[in-house]
Amino acid sequence: MKRLSLPLFLAVVWSGLTAVGAARDYQVTLPAAEVDRAGQVVSFAVPEDGPRSPVLRDEAGRTIALQPGDSGTLSFIVPWQSAGQVLAFTLTEGQLPPAPGVSVVNQDGDLQVAVSDQTVFHYRTDPTRLPRSGIDPKIPRAGYLHPVFSPAGQVVTDDYPANHPHHHGIWAPWTKTSFQGRSPDFWNMHAGTGAEHFVALDRTWAGPVHGGLEARHEMTDLTAPSPLKVLDVTWRVTAYALESTDRPARMFDVVITHTCATPDPLILPEYHYGGFGFRGAAGWNGPGEAVQFLTSEGITDRIQGNNTRARWCYVGGLLPGGVQAGTATLGHPDNFRAPQPVRLHPNMPYFSFAPQQLGAFSIEPGRPHVMRYRFVVSDGAPDRSRIDAFWHGYALPAKPVLSAR
Numbered sequence: 001m002k003r004l005s006l007p008l009f010l011a012v013v014w015s016g017l018t019a020v021g022a023a024r025d026y027q028v029t030l031p032a033a034e035v036d037r038a039g040q041v042v043s044f045a046v047p048e049d050g051p052r053s054p055v056l057r058d059e060a061g062r063t064i065a066l067q068p069g070d071s072g073t074l075s076f077i078v079p080w081q082s083a084g085q086v087l088a089f090t091l092t093e094g095q096l097p098p099a100p101g102v103s104v105v106n107q108d109g110d111l112q113v114a115v116s117d118q119t120v121f122h123y124r125t126d127p128t129r130l131p132r133s134g135i136d137p138k139i140p141r142a143g144y145l146h147p148v149f150s151p152a153g154q155v156v157t158d159d160y161p162a163n164h165p166h167h168h169g170i171w172a173p174w175t176k177t178s179f180q181g182r183s184p185d186f187w188n189m190h191a192g193t194g195a196e197h198f199v200a201l202d203r204t205w206a207g208p209v210h211g212g213l214e215a216r217h218e219m220t221d222l223t224a225p226s227p228l229k230v231l232d233v234t235w236r237v238t239a240y241a242l243e244s245t246d247r248p249a250r251m252f253d254v255v256i257t258h259t260c261a262t263p264d265p266l267i268l269p270e271y272h273y274g275g276f277g278f279r280g281a282a283g284w285n286g287p288g289e290a291v292q293f294l295t296s297e298g299i300t301d302r303i304q305g306n307n308t309r310a311r312w313c314y315v316g317g318l319l320p321g322g323v324q325a326g327t328a329t330l331g332h333p334d335n336f337r338a339p340q341p342v343r344l345h346p347n348m349p350y351f352s353f354a355p356q357q358l359g360a361f362s363i364e365p366g367r368p369h370v371m372r373y374r375f376v377v378s379d380g381a382p383d384r385s386r387i388d389a390f391w392h393g394y395a396l397p398a399k400p401v402l403s404a405r
Contacts, residue, residue, distance in 0.1 A: 055094030067209035102211030143198030175274030280349030332372035
């Protein structure tokens with residue numbers, strides 16, 4: 001047998017070792033669905049033999065923003081996937097270009113969350129920042145989202161409105177309750193029977209794909225002999241760097257968890273609102289057509305739509321300058337009693353997802369109550385099919401399939 005020279009032998013051994021340890025490219029495939037899907041947040045685990053410095057490219061060779069997450073996962077956003085369309089991406093070795101992504105900045109008692117340097121919303125942490133004097137001292141609070149901005153910079157929420165100063169942008173207290181034989185109301189704080197307050201900001205993060213915050217609140221019974229904490233509340237708010245499709249949109253998720261703070265349950269009797277609220281812009285007030293409602297069932301009449309079940313609800317209207325903007329609130333199918341009933345107010349730009357419309361239930365010790373919603377804010381008139389696509393992207397995102405190349 002012919003012997004290999006030492007240099008050739010070492011070259012062969014080295015090439016074998018390199019092959020064993022070499023990183024492999026992978027194809028990431030998103031299977032087709034029967035419906036359009038928009039704003040899909042896709043996550044996957046990187047294979048052990050996958051790229052060490054991964055870059056994701058679409059079929060046209062464009063680099064897609066990636067963000068590492070927990071347990072070795074990577075996340076990216078698919079702005080649009082048409083019904084019947086299979087999407088394929090290549091995961092390979094490379095260097096990600098800088099991307100503006102999502103930033104989170106503490107500014108004068110607010111957390112300002114922005115995408116590509118354009119503000120998406122503020123999360124309020126300072127209850128002393130009031131829009132005017134003369135507000136009932138029982139009402140001021142923090143721990144909610146306002147202002148919320150459209151892509152064109154229009155404000156689509158209201159805070160401390162004159163006709164209902166206890167309304168605050170996007171907020172989530174319970175209204176009619178029963179606790180230890182008493183009836184604290186955490187929504188109508190001016191009544192003085194209950195309150196929800198911001199406790200602490202636990203975490204913020206930023207990145208090329210998403211950024212956000214985690215915070216703690218508490219709901220307190222003020223009718224007890226001394227103020228008694230009833231619920232521990234956590235908010236996780238995630239904003240996404242959603243690239244424009246045919247029209248720009250801002251997209252963010254809110255996950256709210258209510259956990260009993262005592263051995264006793266919080267009973268929620270049948271009632272028409274409470275648990276989650278959205279208060280639209282001040283210019284949309286009144287019973288007429290200043291505000292536009294649209295539900296997933298195609299209902300635009302707020303009287304007819306009130307107390308109906310919906311996968312999503314849009315609230316919008318004309319804003320200064322004659323430009324229309326609005327927000328679609330998407331309910332996750334894992335929410336309690338989904339699709340949840342809605343409260344559409346007859347003369348205010350306000351709605352609430354309210355599962356207690358279907359009958360009483362309770363939040364039990366050791367069984368946290370979780371609420372999940374996605375918000376899509378856009379300029380222009382609402383497009384029902386487009387909002388449906390965002391709901392499908394939220395509720396039924398594609399499950400990626402990885403295959404070595």
